[in-house]
Amino acid sequence: MTELLPSELVRDDCVHTALYKDPEIFEQEIDRIFNRTWVWVAHDSELPNPGDYVTTHVGRQPVIVNRDKQGEVRVMLNRCRHRGATICEKRKGNAPGFVCPYHAWTYGQDGALKGLPLPKGYKDFDKADYGLVTLRVESYNGLIFATFNEDAAPLDEFLGRAKPWIDLFMKQGGGYPIKTMGEHKFTFPGNWKIQLENTTDAYHFPVVHKSFLTSLDGDTSELFSFMKAGGYVEDLDNGHSVMVMIPELVDLEENLDEPIPDRFAELAEDLRQDHSEDEVRKIVRAVTGTGFNVNLFPNLACSMAFFRVLRPLAVDETEIRHIAIGMDGGPDAANRARLRLHEHFQGPMGFGTPDDAEAWERVQRGSEAGEDQMWIMLNRGEDKTESNAGDVTAETGMRAAYQMWKRMMTV
Amino acid sequence: MTNILQTALGPLVEFVWMEADLLDAKRYAEWLALWADDGKYVIPIDQDTESFEDSLNFAYDDATMRDMRVRRLSSGQSMSASHAAQTVRTVSRFVRLPDSARGDARLRCAQHLVEYKFDRHRHYVANVEWTIRSDGDKFEIVEKVVRLVNSEDALAGMSYLL
Numbered sequence A: 001m002t003e004l005l006p007s008e009l010v011r012d013d014c015v016h017t018a019l020y021k022d023p024e025i026f027e028q029e030i031d032r033i034f035n036r037t038w039v040w041v042a043h044d045s046e047l048p049n050p051g052d053y054v055t056t057h058v059g060r061q062p063v064i065v066n067r068d069k070q071g072e073v074r075v076m077l078n079r080c081r082h083r084g085a086t087i088c089e090k091r092k093g094n095a096p097g098f099v100c101p102y103h104a105w106t107y108g109q110d111g112a113l114k115g116l117p118l119p120k121g122y123k124d125f126d127k128a129d130y131g132l133v134t135l136r137v138e139s140y141n142g143l144i145f146a147t148f149n150e151d152a153a154p155l156d157e158f159l160g161r162a163k164p165w166i167d168l169f170m171k172q173g174g175g176y177p178i179k180t181m182g183e184h185k186f187t188f189p190g191n192w193k194i195q196l197e198n199t200t201d202a203y204h205f206p207v208v209h210k211s212f213l214t215s216l217d218g219d220t221s222e223l224f225s226f227m228k229a230g231g232y233v234e235d236l237d238n239g240h241s242v243m244v245m246i247p248e249l250v251d252l253e254e255n256l257d258e259p260i261p262d263r264f265a266e267l268a269e270d271l272r273q274d275h276s277e278d279e280v281r282k283i284v285r286a287v288t289g290t291g292f293n294v295n296l297f298p299n300l301a302c303s304m305a306f307f308r309v310l311r312p313l314a315v316d317e318t319e320i321r322h323i324a325i326g327m328d329g330g331p332d333a334a335n336r337a338r339l340r341l342h343e344h345f346q347g348p349m350g351f352g353t354p355d356d357a358e359a360w361e362r363v364q365r366g367s368e369a370g371e372d373q374m375w376i377m378l379n380r381g382e383d384k385t386e387s388n389a390g391d392v393t394a395e396t397g398m399r400a401a402y403q404m405w406k407r408m409m410t411v
Numbered sequence B: 001m002t003n004i005l006q007t008a009l010g011p012l013v014e015f016v017w018m019e020a021d022l023l024d025a026k027r028y029a030e031w032l033a034l035w036a037d038d039g040k041y042v043i044p045i046d047q048d049t050e051s052f053e054d055s056l057n058f059a060y061d062d063a064t065m066r067d068m069r070v071r072r073l074s075s076g077q078s079m080s081a082s083h084a085a086q087t088v089r090t091v092s093r094f095v096r097l098p099d100s101a102r103g104d105a106r107l108r109c110a111q112h113l114v115e116y117k118f119d120r121h122r123h124y125v126a127n128v129e130w131t132i133r134s135d136g137d138k139f140e141i142v143e144k145v146v147r148l149v150n151s152e153d154a155l156a157g158m159s160y161l162l
Helices: A023-034 A155-173 A192-198 A210-215 A218-223 A262-271 A276-288 A331-344 A353-366 A396-411 B008-023 B029-031 B063-074
Strands: A014-016 A038-044 A050-057 A061-067 A073-077 A092-094 A097-101 A106-108 A113-116 A136-140 A143-147 A178-188 A232-235 A241-244 A292-296 A298-303 A306-314 A317-327 A374-379 B035-044 B057-061 B086-097 B105-117 B119-135 B138-148
Touching: A014 A050, A014 A292, A023 A306, A023 A396, A038 A050, A038 A061, A038 A178, A061 A143, A073 A143, A073 A306, A097 B057, A136 A155, A136 A353, A155 A178, A155 A276, A155 A292, A155 A298, A192 A317, A192 A353, A192 A396, A192 B008, A210 A331, A210 A374, A210 B063, A232 A396, A241 A396, A276 A331, A292 B086, A317 A331, A331 B057, B008 B086, B008 B105, B008 B119, B035 B063, B057 B063, B105 B138
Parallel strands: B035 B138
Antiparallel strands: A014 A374, A038 A143, A050 A061, A050 A092, A061 A073, A097 A106, A106 A113, A136 A143, A178 A317, A232 A241, A241 A292, A292 A298, A298 A306, A306 A317, B035 B057, B086 B105, B105 B119, B119 B138
16 A cells, blocks of 8 residues: 555654555564564463463464463464364363364374374374474563564563563562453454554543543542653663553552551451451552553553553454453452452443543544545653653653564564 | 232333333433442353452442443543444343342343444344342342353443443
8 A cells, every 4th residue: 555665654753654554564564573573472370270271362373372281381373283273262271182173183282293083094194293383482470472483582681671660560469479360352443553552642541531530539530640740651672661650659569658548448457357467558559550551562561450462453453452460369359359440441341441442443543534644643752761750641652662663564 | 918010020021121221312310210229230251150249340330330330421521422322222032030039030131232333333142130129119120230142252342331
């Protein structure tokens, strides 16, 4: 569609509208980004036991993520080597291996082809050559990533300066490990990068989410009035960024001696029956999550109190998962509070998500106007640097993501 | 003494139809008045769960949350609700279930809802379970559980009530 090269479509302060609507660009993104870089696939807590598995996607490709008998996590293409059928259609479960339902080719937890009916029908056939295709897998602080790219830099290096923020995010276990607690999954008819931008976009919050803010009690509403509260957005390299909206909720293990807010008085009282005062304070402070979003290019955000995962389905269709997280082994009362907070904002019937989805769809629809003359503005606000306090409404995170996009698309 | 409202299906069906009509017409204030004070409006994700409180749901609303939800939809502050999809729902295949321990009537029905917005129709199909209390000459909703057949799949933003 567009005559411009990927390197010309992204400038320092704007991107071309073709990035939202050109099917050829979308195909290149699948090849050059999702099939080349680290893509988040699961959280450790989804695979607590040997044999546990979940099915998901890396870009458009269906994969199985499982934990084998030795405890090693593997990511394998969900495709029988024989005729291509998916070998597992359940979302999650526990299995000693996988049997293709079409001709009963049988694979072990490690993906090795264990057996097949009537093997004598093949000549010069070595089962060792026909295991499931496995991806490279590495993890950081419970976050499991996979890539098709054997030459990709180690995950540790890829995450780089985002790692301390991931560590801070995981403190919302309140002294317990983090666990996933279900998810809201929805699609919107728009390009995946519209969503990617949104998790670093504080500017929209008081506008799009006015009806959510109005529904909050006074104290919570105060917390979300972060437009002038000293927040900022920082480029963390490799397309990653952090948006700090509520600076006092960056480190959940600090300020534990501050008074417990009235709205959590009942929860605190409940917790005191089984927990010390120190534990109660830690749990209560962690119950609403952190005050920041860490965006990890290209598909994960550790967003305040949940994981946001995006999956590109087509140039104008994207799937989003909002995965609830809680305290693994933590008090039921705290986890229930977290579930109710998640339901309040997230999901297709939440007080926030439907308005986000509407805004994103409007971007996709509006982008049909202007043909090749129009660009999407990304020039708002100042970046956080060593010498600059930054601005919470700065479009720094979007600029960071698009520079990474440009780097990957022009290789 | 047996209360006629607790045994006959007909009046219960009429009540559910009336509720459906109120929701399609977005007459939310009148809808709120149908509820018992301790009523729960639940739209679960997990297909089989009965433990709604300990699960993630699309909605798990007590009276306060229902009030807030209706205020949001009616406020004019929500861009998706300000021009919400039009909905038409068909409610049928009613079956009486055993009464609750408290003696409230329970029933299950099928619901097929079609929404229309942005030149597009979307369908949501659900089994709906009701617990309905008869209080003198009127009914009130004790529990409404909307079990979408595709609750574990990707849905889309909904700025109306199921």
